[in-house]
Amino acid sequence: MSLDVSNLSKSYGAVRVTDDVSFSVPTGDLVGLIGPNGAGKSTLFSIITGFLDADGGDVSFEGQSLRRMGPTERARRGLVRTFQVPREFSHLTVRENLMAAAPAQAGETLIPLFFAPGRVRREEAALRDKVDHLLDFLNLARVADVSAGNLSGGQKKLVELGRALMTGARTILLDEPFAGVNPVLIEEISERVRELNRQGIGFLLIEHDLGALSRLVGTLHVMDRGRLIASGQPAAVLADPSVREAYLGGLS
Numbered sequence: 555m556s557l558d559v560s561n562l563s564k565s566y567g568a569v570r571v572t573d574d575v576s577f578s579v580p581t582g583d584l585v586g587l588i589g590p591n592g593a594g595k596s597t598l599f600s601i602i603t604g605f606l607d608a609d610g611g612d613v614s615f616e617g618q619s620l621r622r623m624g625p626t627e628r629a630r631r632g633l634v635r636t637f638q639v640p641r642e643f644s645h646l647t648v649r650e651n652l653m654a655a656a657p658a659q660a661g662e663t664l665i666p667l668f669f670a671p672g673r674v675r676r677e678e679a680a681l682r683d684k685v686d687h688l689l690d691f692l693n694l695a696r697v698a699d700v701s702a703g704n705l706s707g708g709q710k711k712l713v714e715l716g717r718a719l720m721t722g723a724r725t726i727l728l729d730e731p732f733a734g735v736n737p738v739l740i741e742e743i744s745e746r747v748r749e750l751n752r753q754g755i756g757f758l759l760i761e762h763d764l765g766a767l768s769r770l771v772g773t774l775h776v777m778d779r780g781r782l783i784a785s786g787q788p789a790a791v792l793a794d795p796s797v798r799e800a801y802l803g804g805l806s
């Protein structure tokens with residue numbers, strides 16, 4: 555089983571930001587997506603998770619095409635993304651942010667509230683347990699009742715990861731989870747990702763910190779100007795002259 559990206563293309567005007575991109579992320583793998591600024595990585599994430607329509611190509615997840623499905627439907631199937639700039643609800647507390655990310659509960663409609671109050675109470679208790687467990691796991695228990703808007707950049711990234719986990723996702727796309735995060739917290743986020751991966755959750759990560767990413771993933775895909783230019787084990791990919799040229803080209 556896998557996430558399969560097939561021949562995805564997307565243009566803005568005359569500029570092809572995603573140019574016939576194909577690759578697979580086997581379910582339960584840790585995979586990185588790198589490339590210079592503007593290569594098209596975040597655009598690809600948006601297409602994969604249904605925030606943006608491609609001009610051509612297809613995305614399938616665990617054997618099923620996701621064509622015409624929006625982000626909510628894709629999340630329901632177990633595929634979610636986080637954003638480069640975290641999109642937490644800043645006025646809600648950390649705990650409330652996690653609660654709000656849970657799939658719809660029976661108590662959110664009136665009928666079960668009147669006719670199955672026991673079930674509603676049980677669901678709410680299970681949800682609270684899940685949130686408490688995640689707050690501990692992500693080391694956010696100390697700030698559970700702080701407004702998410704007041705957190706540090708690194709803590710916001712952890713809330714984003716927590717919100718993705720609350721959906722029950724099996725494959726999570728992380729957009730620059732280490733950007734603006736101090737080295738100690740980078741190690742902590744990496745360790746949480748490894749632990750989740752041991753539990754069977756797969757990750758595709760966009761990241762500019764190539765050292766931290768290479769220590770985490772088994773496979774790297776490289777994009778440059780919308781195209782996939784290299785794939786393989788991190789050490790081999792980073793030594794590839796075309797990859798080095800893509801990064802240096804951006805500086806010249």
Ligand SMILES: Nc1ncnc2c1ncn2[C@@H]1O[C@H](COP(=O)(O)OP(=O)(O)OP(=O)(O)O)[C@@H](O)[C@H]1O
Binds near residue numbers: 589
């Ligand atoms: N809505 C849009 N309209 C026009 N051009 C866009 C739009 N969104 C993105 N682009 C362009 O598409 C290209 C790819 O952008 P994208 O954000 O996907 O790159 P990226 O690889 O994630 O870059 P970075 O590493 O800097 O975040 C860029 O040239 C960007 O300017």
